[in-house]
Amino acid sequence: MILRxxxxxxxxxxxxxxxxxxxWRARRQPEYLQHLGERLGRYRIRMPGPVIWLHAVSVGETRACAPLLHALLDAHPECSVLLTHMTPTGRATAAELFGELAPRVHSVYLPYDLPWAIRRFLRHFHPRIGILMETELWPNLIEGCRRTGTPLTMVNARLSERSARGYxxxxxxxRNAFAHLSAIGAQTEGDSRRMAKLGARNLLVTGNIKFDIAPPTEMQALGADFRNRFGPRQVLLAASTREGEEGPLLDAFARLCAPDVLLVLVPRHPQRFDxxxxxxxxxxxxxxxxxRDMPVMAxxxxxxxxxxxxxYAYYSAADVALIGGSWEQLGGQNxxxxxxxxxxxxxxxHTFNFSVVCNQAIEAGAAVRAxxxxxxxxxxxxxxxxxARRKNMGEAGRHFAESHRGAxxxxxxxxxxxxxxxxxxKPGRQG
Incomplete structure (x- = not known):
């Protein structure tokens, strides 16, 4: 109590x-200055029917929650789903993925972890259940749900050794925050064990929901279109790169790669494109x-x-991919x-945020470490x-992804x- x-x-x-x-962030992304009232628990929208609340912080979590969101809508046709985010890109991704599902699916910002803002949020939407994607631990949010009797769960949960030491x-x-979660679906036995040491209860290893995301056919078709634009060149993809990685990559690429190799460079954060x-x-x-959507020049x-x-289109168009976030001490991407x-x-x-899945991919022959x-x-x-090696690694990757589905x-x-x-x-009202 004193610490909280x-x-x-x-x-x-x-x-x-x-x-x-x-x-400050709005200098690059003006969307950060939109919907400011939501950051303090003030909302205008109303949700039809009982509300299932699903929190997906940003782009990665929003994409990862897609199989779960559709499964919940199918299993509970009387319910609507409220998505909460912390970033404009997460919110924009939700609009792209789920916009056609409105009004059963709607996105807002989760308020800052201030007790009165949390009370406003819960009083307005009165969710039947709260579901946190991956590892979002907000003590006042958890306490607010406990006081209102709202079951709050964590799914697709992961906790690295480094994060466990921090907690x-x-x-x-x-410990109190973990203990008051109603249930946790952990990605791996290691994640479950580390959370249990921090006081978590009602733990179940459910696996990684991201394996259940089927590559969209339209993205694979777009990837084929990209490949046609590139011509006969070999294609090297640098995916989800972060600050501090592109400079050394470009220097090494200029020295080591012949002109018949095209580098497709995809930064992780859109505000860094320029x-x-x-x-x-x-x-x-x-x-x-x-x-610019122009022909790719020779x-x-x-x-x-x-x-x-x-x-998915970039991966479909590439011969091999370097995964960003893993060259600096940033934890990598899956x-x-x-x-x-x-x-x-x-x-x-540096893949500590995705150590298990990266090691599994390496063991399966779908990936190598440098x-x-x-x-x-x-x-x-x-x-x-x-x-031949490229083909074998590709087939190993497909088998690896298929064999881990079901989370x-x-x-x-x-x-x-x-x-x-x-x-x-109960019907929501503004606090």
Missing amino acids: TLYTAIWYLAAPLAFLRLA GRIGSLA EVAKLVQRAGLKVQRRS DTRVWLGDSMGEM PIEASAVGCPVIVGP DNIEDGLHQALKILDNP TARTVDLLTPLLKTARPS
Whole structure:
């Protein structure tokens, strides 16, 4: 209680800084200054029927929740789904993926973790159940749900050793938060074990829902179109790159790769597209941008993937992919999308956020690990020069992705008893 009071006091002091941060980020993404009232629990929309609330922080979590969202809508036709996010890109992704499902699916921002803002949110929407994607631990949100009798769960949950140590340092604040979750569906036995040590109860290993995302046929068709634009060149994809990775990558690419290799470079965050384009120009490489939708010229060395929601198409068009976020100490990204379309994967040394799935992909023969970006490029060139190996890695990736499906059904089974026993939803009202 004392630690949560201190935590709340820090939030009150930090709240003005949080809005200043929104203004700072709005320099690149003006959308950060939209719907500001929602950050404080003020909403205008009304949801039809009982509400299932699903929290997906940003783009990755929003895409990952798609199989679960559809399964919940099918299993509970009387319910609507409220999606909450923390970023404009997450909200935009939800509109792209689920816009046609309105009014049964609607997106808003989750309020900041201030007790009165949380009360407004819960009083307005009165959700029958709350579902947190992956590992979002907000002590006042959890306490607010406990007080209102709202079952709050965590699904597709993952917790690295590093994150577990961090939560361990805040002691009872984390233990109480984990203990008051009604159920947790963990991705792996290791995630479950680490959460149990932090006080979590009602744990079940359900697997990774991201394996259940089928590659969209329209994205595979778009990937084939990309490939036709590229011509006969070999295609190296650098996917979801982060700040500090593109510079060394471009330097190594200019030195090691012949003109018959096209680099498709897709930064993780859209606000960095212009910045990365300038990095390519400074490296002395001719660049074209996906957003210009022009024919890819024969002397173009780098095609900048400055679009959202097309990662499956980029993977489908590539011969081999370097996964970003793993070359600096950022924890990496998961290789599932690449494996699902048969694209061989190279990951760097820093994959602690996705250590299990990356190790599984390597063991399956769908991926290899490199010590640094230059080593990664050397590995990529070996794969490009060996068509048989490239084909075998692609087939291994497809088998790897298919063999791990089923997490969505197990997650729905975990949630169903809580939905059946939850108290009936009441009409919402603004707090």
